[in-house]
Amino acid sequence: MSAPQSDLRWVSVIAPCRNEAGHIAAFCDSALAQVLPPGWQMEVLVADGCSDDGTRELLVARSTADARLQWVDNPGRIVSTGLNACIARARGEVIVRLDIHTRFAPDYVARCIETLARTSADNVGGPWVAEGTGPMGRAVAAAFQCRWVVGGARSRDTRYDGAVDTVYLGCWPRAVFERIGGFDEALVRNQDDEHNLRLRLAGGRIWQSPQIHSLYHPRNSLRHLFAQQRQYGYWRPFVMRKHGQPGSARQLVPAAFVAALALFALCVPWTVLPLAALLALYAVYVGWASVSAAHGAGQWGLLARLPVVIAAYHLAYGLGTWRGLWDVLRDRAPSTQFARITR
Template identity: 50%
Template sequence: MMLTSLSPTTPAVSILIPCRNEKDHIEGCIRSILKQQAPEESYEVIIADGMSDDGTREILQRLSEEDPRIRVIDNPGRIVSTGLNEAISSARGRIIIRMDAHTSYAPNYIQECIKVLTESGADNVGGPWVAKGAGKISCAIAAAFQSPFGVGGARGHDPNFEGIVDTVYLGCWPKDVFAKHGPFDEELVRNQDDEYNLRITRNGGRIYQSPRIRSWYRPRGSLRALFRQYMQYGYWKVRVIQKHKLPASLRHLIPGCFVLSVICLPLIALGWFPAIWAWGGVVGLYGLLNLLASISTARQKGWGLIWVLPIVFACYHFAYGVGFLRGIWDFVVIRKGPQEFFTKLSRQTASHS
């Protein structure tokens, strides 16, 4: 893919940031983006504000007055997918790069996005999804986030993997990809990036990951917030699968099957006692795998995390599984719209899916 020449006043690259109520983070995020090693092409920064009411909008207005590269637009839908669509419609660049207020970036992040997009010819490129915590719980959540046991071996969490993946963190696209594949699905409060990447691959496109594109995601800081976040991921994954008639990967089905077996086998045992042995086998095997993964992760990330990691792994798996089963109930069995609990983001932001 080659960039065509543009007039000096037209940016070649549009950086998009959906946000809502980010007064503590948004200024630092934008200033760090403006300090990036400048790409050869000119760029603009578009912030789609989800009608913030905590002072974020005033900060954005001040920043946009200081630097003409910054533009602020409204996102009345107040969620990521609507914010992205508003920003894409407003973007003037030939390349679209999505960034997030809760992520820090290598100084050459924008440069590498453009280089990898050009070299790979892919429809979407990005770097590995790497978490960096602050505090014991957050660091344990981040450590489990990079563990194959924690995320089912997803290559997108491998900081060293380069190649074709089924989805990628954030993203960098030629703008004409959105003319070809359509906008983000505004029904989805979560998983809209997964759904869009699935749509691209189902239509013959490619998603490419490169470790040269480096960023560090800040995970949730409590087990309660993590549990709610992953319940929502599991819940909305059902809607994505329902729309496309099949999952992007079998790993998306495993937590739901696991939680279903933990719930149902004791009930089956009321009429057929041997089922309790099957339940014990499932729970025992999971406990063993959890313990081994916790030891392996603590050996790499620090032994101080060993007492927290088993609980963190269980939060990831049980929350996703419970959310997935509730999604099946709401979307498939009773065919009812999403419940309010699953439409409100678990962090007071609309900046990441």
């Protein structure tokens, strides 16, 4: 026999969104189809950031049809304010974050709950696995998954089971937010990395389990990828200013590469050798990374696109980091140019 409703434990699924009319129905279907462990019940809270494309109307209709789904107003319109608005309304002793552009296995929430119980960690999640659409989208996904492109980040390793410095999305005991607070609403991007860094500095543990499955849909054009990565890079110095350190050293490598390019370019009137040597070394690196990414994806047809995709990842992130650092050093408020989500 099933447990009485009053004896069931609550898990709250939260997700921010804005102008996602083309994706919100599939997301709601995926979230509401989660199969929970015995003794648990679920609520799904979606924070709408003042959508003007019909997303809110679709959410209202779905929440009317299914009491498990609630829409939450997010006048701040960014991810961090939306997440905090959901957490403030959530009833669950466990909070699970989902993403509108990600497909989740039916046991995603159940696996998160099980991993929390097994590890006693403060935040758990699965590997960040990308699934692209179209030739360019598949190339972006292949590069995204390659350790030679992302600095060996364990979050992209589909087999890794253990402690990590950050994890995709996240699942927390509610007590974590009561202890260290919610997401930093001054950050348009990197609010998850900052929260994980804050959690680690407070003595918390973050755990990645390969049993937690999802598929993320990355950008499917070079222009959108460049804009996204430049924005990610821009907000990195603001996280560093807050804590006096980056989330990890690998996050500084693209900025160092851009700085070296600029420095050696200044030498061109006297000698082209330093710049030529750096470009030659980077070309070899990109060539190796492209082969590795194509091999890992099992799609050799992507090989022609991968070098420019990989360069876009690195250059955009590095340029964005320097722009953010420039604003931080001048003690300026974050630029509105980087305050709009680029999806």
